[in-house]
Amino acid sequence: MKSPTPYDAIILGAGGAGLMCAGIAAQRGKRVLVIDHAPEPGKKILISGGGRCNFTNLGAAPDRYLSANPHFAKSALARYTGQDFLELVVRHRIAWHEKTLGQLFCDGSARQIVRLLLDEADGAEIALGSPIRDVSYADGQFGVTFGDRTASAPALVIATGGPAIPKLGATGFAYDLARKFGLKVVEPRPALVPLTLGADEALFRELSGVATPVVARCGKVAFAEAALFTHRGLSGPAILQISSYWKHGASVGIDFLPGADPGWALAAKRTRPRATLRSLIGGHLPDRLAEALGARIALPGDLASLTDRALGAVEARLSDWRFTPNGSEGFAKAEVTAGGISTAGLSSQTMSARHLPGLYAIGEAVDVTGWLGGYNFQWAWASGVAAGRSL
Known part of the structure; x- marks a missing residue:
C-alpha cells in the first residue's frame, strides 16, 4: 500500500458537525480530509424538518441541553450562537422563516443547508x-x-454521530473509537423518541392519529406542545421532548386541559347542571379522545348528580393523567442519541481530549443532547466551530 497521504486534520463524518468543523479549519489554511461511509453528505440534515431543515433555534441556551455535565455546552454555545449561523444562512442567500418557539427553517429545501456547508468547506x-x-x-x-x-494527520476529529436512525447508516462507531483511545462513554439511549404503552393502556392505542395540545411532565420537567396518539403509544412534540428525560419505570403526566382555570368543572356544574361529563370534556378535546377519557373516568349522570369532591377528582386527573410507558420505539425512530462520549475527558473550549493531544469529538457523538426544535443542529455548528478553530 502507498505511503499515507499527510493532512493537518482528518475528520470522520460528513454530517453537520463534521462539515462545519472542516469549513472552519480549511478557511484557516489547514489541509483537511473528511471521510464518510455514506454516499452523500448531511443525510440527517436532508430529512430534518420535513425536508426543510430546522437549522437552529434562537433560544439555544445551555439549560436546554442534557448532559452528565450540564455546564459543558456553555462555552461552545456562547462563542457560536444561533444568530451567528443565521447570519451565515443569510450570507448564502437562503430564504428562511421562524415557525414557533424560535425554530428557524429554510423556505425551500434542506439541501440548501448541505450546500452551504459544502461551499464553506x-x-x-x-x-x-x-x-x-x-x-x-x-x-x-x-x-x-x-x-x-491511507491518510495521516496530527489531529483526528470524531464526528460520526450516534446510533439514532440506523436506516441512514448511523452506528455506534464513535463510541468504539473513543474507547479505543481511552475516552469514556456515557450509556447511549434513544432521545426525542415516541414512547410505547402496554396492554393495560390499549384503549389509548385505539386513538391512533388523534392529536391535542397538552402539557407533558416527567419529574420536574414540563413541555407545552401537542401530543399524538399512535398505534404503539404516544408521540408528538410534547412526548418527544419529555422522552429525553424519561427512564424505564417512570410515569409521564399529561395535562389534557392546560388552559383550563382551576375549578372549571365545579363552575360548569353551576352554569350547566344538566350537561354530562362527557359533553363537558368534549367541548375542549377531540371527540374520540373525550370519549376514551370519559370511559376511563366512568362517572354516569349529569353534572348536578355528581358531588363537588368527585368533580374535583376529575379536574385533578385530567390535569395530571398518568401513563407508565413500557419503553420507546428505540433508535430506529429516535431523532437523536442521548449519552455518548463523556465530556469529562474533553475540553469545553476546544472539544479536544485532555489526555491525548490532537483527538477531538464533536456533535451528536458527544454526551450533549438538545431539545426538539433546532437545538441539536446548533450544538453541531457550535461544537464544530470550537474544534475547527483549535485544529
Missing part, C-alpha cells in the same frame, strides 16, 4: 462512500485506512 477534501477500515495512533500521528487509501 470548499478547501477541504471530502471522501464519500469510504468505509473506515482502521484507525491508529503512533508517534503523534493518527492513521486512517479507508477504501484502498
